[in-house]
Amino acid sequence: MSELVARGFLRALFHAGQCLLRHPPTHDAVEDAITALQRAAEVLTSGQPEVCLTVGKEAFFLGPRLLPHASIEFHGMRRDLQQRGIDSITVLRGASRRDLTDLAAVAAGHGADLPVGGTVRLNERPVAFAQLETRPLSGLRRTYAASLDALRAVSSGRRLELEKVAGAVDGFLQGGAADAGPSLMLATLHNHDEAMFYHSVNVCLLSLALGRAAGLGDDELRRLGMGALLIDIGRVVLDDPALRLPGRLSNEDWGLVRLHPQEGALAILAATGPGQEIAAQIVLEHHVRFDGGGYPDLEGRRPHFFSRLVAVADTYDAVTGHRPHRPARTPQQATAILLRGAGEAYDPDIVEAFNRMMGLYPPGSLLRLEGGEVVMVTAAAGGDRRAMVVRDREGALLEVPEPVDLAGSRVAEVLLPDEVGVPPASLLEVAEAAAGSSPGRS
Amino acid sequence: MDPAADLAASPQDLPPDAGEPLREEAAEVASLDEALVQRLAAQFSDTGSPDAGITVLRDLLRIETRRPRFHRLLRVWVGKVTSAVRAGDLARAEAWMRGLLVAPTYPAEYADLVAEAFDEVSDPQVLDDLVVRLAAADPPGTGAGLVAVWGERLARYLVQGMVVEEPPVNRRYLVEFLSWIGRSDVRLVAAFVADPRWFVVRNVAIALGRTGRPQAVPPLESLLTHPDHRVRVEAMRGLFALRRGEAVAPLVGALTDPEPRVRHAAVSLLRASPSREVVTALVDLLETRPPVAAEARRLVEIIAERSDPAVPAALERLAGRRRTMGTARVVRDAARQALAGLRR
Structure with a gap:
């Protein structure tokens, strides 16, 4: 049973809970969400009498297995469940609609218990804590989750709480985000439902790594990171559903999109104090081209260095993420786009720095070697580019990826995560352990 | 460039060396060379700047x-x-x-x-805070630029502060800040010379005198005939400061002011004035419109004190007058006495 299935269930549960918060129980949206939850429960329990999801202090577990991705994606829900004393959710095969509805209500914060003997049970933990995969989560991953929460809070509360944003950036810096390897692996995370939030966090990670490579100190990185994390906050402020989804836009929607830098800049200017206002400038300028084009019109003034840096990171992550109208591109294709735009859309020195930092196959890259095995390039250590085999020559998925030295290997093909079925960021902790470094763990 | 619009990128854009062995340089973590780092460092300045x-x-x-x-x-x-x-x-x-x-x-x-x-x-509460901060600022004079740019609204507040019973700071600060506004635009301060309250106009005169601007001279001159003597005194002082002591005519004119305090102030200023016109103007006054005897004597003493080559001739002229009576005789005698002192 894969993490994907568990994530699907948790996503459906989260969504159903959100619907219950926003609508009366008989609303169509709630009915549809419970139906989706039922389907996800069927997939989850397919072939098994019951499945237990453990709600840990830092992560979700499916049986004994750590779910690192889901732990980021549903960090807030996990934390809420944990705080209310819920440490496991057991779903029986054939779970009833009624019981799943009650579970969704619990996920939404209504109550902390379910009727005894139902098809969904809380705190009946068949997996002892001692059996759980206790691989600690990377500090970077925890901070990634906290960053998503900070951005979600802006969306739901309509208020920019800058201390949370600053705290997230500090967490990244302390967790080693300014070292390229782990950050670049984590920055491969994408999520269709919260594309904007994940994109913003990825841009932050990429910008911090690039900023460090360019020689910025901690204070400068802090300001850079804040601006990068908030680059699309204007879209939240504009609060038009069309702007939240990265789909094709009508002309009218485009007019609205072009306002998001100034909307975001205004929101940040209102919330920031001395020394932080550079974040507003980054947000305002991140769509201004190096040659002065783009938007808004700065009347010939060159964007700030930080803005130009974030623009490169922004493009890279956008190109390597899915869009409904086009598939994700490989890192190599993204860097080719940046190179083509260097000197016009992008600062050529920054593009050069970025490409040098990423290398030909940046951490997180998935490569099919000529021998047939599929490897993922992992965080580098000591100047060597290491990798882990994720699928063997026969194509079988390895339960535990195996470290490998790529020297002398021949690359047959560059693959996308969906083609391999392995999200690169899911192996962050494994890669950190293999490299012998574990920054930011508590 | 919105990344969503990068439709020009070809999906066939694969790295040129796909299928090639991983080159050593590609296998190593890429680092930035020193020249690139220096170019980048040159591009970012003080990012903490306001x-x-x-x-x-x-x-x-x-x-x-x-x-x-x-x-x-x-x-x-x-x-x-x-x-x-x-x-x-x-x-x-x-x-x-x-x-x-x-x-x-x-x-x-x-x-x-x-x-x-x-x-x-420019809410009064904000301005109360502002003047307190300005008065406490170190070094003194900090915030002059802010005061100047605040301009008319602050000027009105400062003048109003001179009227209230308990301003947030000592009134001398209000006057000083008003002069800072005047340094940037004299008109904003001169607008208050017609205020019906003498103490306001007096303070405005002080402020005008401190602006250091020649544009403040006409409004100060207009106050030389103000009904209140305290205003006339400050107007004189202001002109004296602006003209660096060269404003002799108004001072001499004030020597015949009906108010003794005005005359005394004029005498003090004349004494301090470096102008070469003082001797000539005083001689002219003493010959044509002498003041009362005691004051006339003091004016002769002032002439005698000056280190001006015209002094002996001036004293001889006053001493040589014949057939004098009353104050004129007092002037003649004082001049002779001064000459004797000079010759000793």
């Missing part, structure tokens, strides 16, 4: 075409100014003020909103 906020403010003022949003931007500006004043960060407050008001970038159609915002930031 200019970032001002830069954004001015851009938003220029590009924001939606009235409600422009209004919101001005509310943010008000918050920035008031919080800077409250924190005692006068330089920052000045930067925000200048960002909006100097070489403005906003469209003329929003001038009413700007005026409203300026009125809001």
Whole structure:
């Protein structure tokens, strides 16, 4: 049973809970969400009498297995469940609609218990804590989750709480985000439902790594990171559903999109104090081209260095993420786009720095070697580019990826995560352990 | 360039060496060479500068075409100014003020909103805070730029402060700050010379004298005939300061003022004046319109004290007058006495 299935269930549960918060129980949206939850429960329990999801202090577990991705994606829900004393959710095969509805209500914060003997049970933990995969989560991953929460809070509360944003950036810096390897692996995370939030966090990670490579100190990185994390906050402020989804836009929607830098800049200017206002400038300028084009019109003034840096990171992550109208591109294709735009859309020195930092196959890259095995390039250590085999020559998925030295290997093909079925960021902790470094763990 | 519009990128753009062995350089973590690092370092300056906020403010003022949003931007500006004043960060407050008001970038159609915002930031409570901060600032004179850019609204507040029973700071500070405004625009201070309250006009005269601006001379001259002698005294002093002691004519004119305190002030100023015109003007006065005897004698002494080559001749002229009576005789005798002193 894969993490994907568990994530699907948790996503459906989260969504159903959100619907219950926003609508009366008989609303169509709630009915549809419970139906989706039922389907996800069927997939989850397919072939098994019951499945237990453990709600840990830092992560979700499916049986004994750590779910690192889901732990980021549903960090807030996990934390809420944990705080209310819920440490496991057991779903029986054939779970009833009624019981799943009650579970969704619990996920939404209504109550902390379910009727005894139902098809969904809380705190009946068949997996002892001692059996759980206790691989600690990377500090970077925890901070990634906290960053998503900070951005979600802006969306739901309509208020920019800058201390949370600053705290997230500090967490990244302390967790080693300014070292390229782990950050670049984590920055491969994408999520269709919260594309904007994940994109913003990825841009932050990429910008911090690039900023460090360019020689910025901690204070400068802090300001850079804040601006990068908030680059699309204007879209939240504009609060038009069309702007939240990265789909094709009508002309009218485009007019609205072009306002998001100034909307975001205004929101940040209102919330920031001395020394932080550079974040507003980054947000305002991140769509201004190096040659002065783009938007808004700065009347010939060159964007700030930080803005130009974030623009490169922004493009890279956008190109390597899915869009409904086009598939994700490989890192190599993204860097080719940046190179083509260097000197016009992008600062050529920054593009050069970025490409040098990423290398030909940046951490997180998935490569099919000529021998047939599929490897993922992992965080580098000591100047060597290491990798882990994720699928063997026969194509079988390895339960535990195996470290490998790529020297002398021949690359047959560059693959996308969906083609391999392995999200690169899911192996962050494994890669950190293999490299012998574990920054930011508590 | 919105990444969503990168439709020009070809999906066939694979790295040129796909299928090739991983080159050593590709297998190593890439690092930035020193030249590139230096080029990058040269591009980023002090990122903690307050200019970032001002830069954004001015851009938003220029590009924001939606009235409600422009209004919101001005509310943010008000918050920035008031919080800077409250924190005692006068330089920052000045930067925000200048960002909006100097070489403005906003469209003329929003001038009413700007005026409203300026009125809001000029709330008496904010200005109370401001003058307290200014008075406590170290070194003295810090914040002069902020005061100058605040201009008319602050000038009105300062004048009003001279009237209330308990201003937030000693009135001498209010006068000093008023002079700072005058340094930037004398008209803003001169506007108050017609105030019906003598003590206001007196303070305005003091402030005008401290502006150091030649444009302050005409309004001060207009106060030489003010009904209140205290105003006339400060007007004289102000002119004396502005003209660096060369304003002899008004001082001599004041020697015949009906109010003794005005005459005494004029005498003190004449004594301190470095001008070569003093001797000539005093001789002329003593010959044509001598004051009372005691004062006339003092004027002769003033002539005698001066280190001016014209002094002996002037004293001889006064001493040589014949057939004198009353004050004229007093003048003659004082001049002879002074000459004798000179010859000793």
